[in-house]
Amino acid sequence: MTSRETLGTEGVTLAYGTTAVVHDVTLSVGEGGVGLIGESGSGKTTLARALLGLLRPRSGTVRYGSRDLASLGRKGRAEFRRAVQPVFQDGSEALDPRMTAGASIAEALTTHHRMGRRERHDRVAELLGAVGLDPALAARRPHEMSGGQRQRVAIARALAVEPGMLVLDEPTSALDVTVQARILDLLERLTAERGLGHLLITHNLGVVGRLCGTSHVMFAGRVVESGPTGTVLARPAHPYTLALRDAVPRLGGEPPRASGRTEAAPAETGCPFRLRCPYAVDRCRDEAPAPRDLDGRRVTCHRAEEVLSGLAPVAGGERTGPGAPRQ
Known part of the structure; x- marks a missing residue:
């Protein structure tokens, strides 16, 4: 060795x-x-x-x-x-x-x-x-x-x-x-x-x-996003990575604000992060996401493109447009 x-x-x-x-x-x-x-x-x-x-x-x-x-x-x-x-x-x-x-x-x-x-x-x-x-x-x-x-x-x-x-x-x-x-x-x-x-x-x-x-x-024992550190931290593609980054205090800035239900335990079905995720939709409840390559990293999220683009979720995790939860 x-x-x-x-x-x-x-x-x-x-x-x-x-x-x-x-x-x-x-x-x-x-x-x-x-x-x-x-x-x-x-x-x-x-x-x-x-x-x-x-x-x-x-x-x-x-x-x-x-x-x-x-x-x-x-x-x-x-x-x-x-x-x-x-x-x-x-x-x-x-x-x-x-x-x-x-x-x-x-x-x-x-x-x-x-x-x-x-x-x-x-x-x-x-x-x-x-x-x-x-x-x-x-x-x-x-x-x-x-x-x-x-x-x-x-x-x-x-x-x-x-x-x-x-x-x-x-x-x-x-x-x-x-x-x-x-x-x-x-x-x-x-x-x-x-x-x-x-x-x-x-x-x-x-x-x-x-x-x-x-x-x-890592979230709940699973790797949810991987890639070059600068890429992953500068432009997260998973809502959990985004939440971790946004929770870091910034000198002279606003105090960090938690998004989603930060106290929720990992979900047992579908996406484990969905109960804490402001981006979650019905698909996240019904189908566990598979790892996939996206923009220079590997991410496990159905809505990674929306997270990566900076599209903000509306209050309560409900969204409008394609992929919104059924009423």
Whole structure:
């Protein structure tokens, strides 16, 4: 396995017990950044667990390169764990509170590389410097560090084994705004310098717009829109992507306004988003939309052309003209 391998899913459905929470998802992460966008509960982290080999699909395949993760032997699993490293939301949960920062990083080195004590010490200092920390911080435990310092240590620990891929699960959401900016600067620099592929899981559209060339938008365990990040965010073709974008506050502008019934659960028949969608018509109730290509992206919506054109829905989701609901 090399740093150029691709991590991805093919028609993956994931379940907890008898309840499916991710439905038929196909995506690919190679060199460069891929964003996975959605609100809490959309299935982003569950999908990440499958990509990390922590959750086996009910159906479909998770692959790294040409190899199915389910078929890897002991050696293959060890290689995969080295090659694909996670960075989680909160550094305090990723680090053992009983261990110093240096010991946490050295543990990763010991697991995957044979090094003498002096070599490990020098490598820990080098990694701390690479993430913008004083090597003297190696003597501190997590509770003796700030949130930003803990997250930098977690990134250094992930980089210790020289991975080819990072899975970043909301890596800045537990930090204040100024620290978020510094961590984003760090991730942007490190992934570019080291040629790392990365999957960024987030609900923050600004973050994904900065770090990811391609993005997938998830709602209720389904990918509803995929394409180049700039295209998807600048001109959404799915009402859910549009709602996410319009919910972002703008400095000096009007407060964001929710559209549709934001509290409604996913519909069990037809389009899962229809109970929250101001564009919904009878067809959305009767027929689940299929993914299709439109204007440089892939979208799962019967009325994507209207959304893309900026045609505004009237109050209550009822519309006039072709495709309007029957009276």
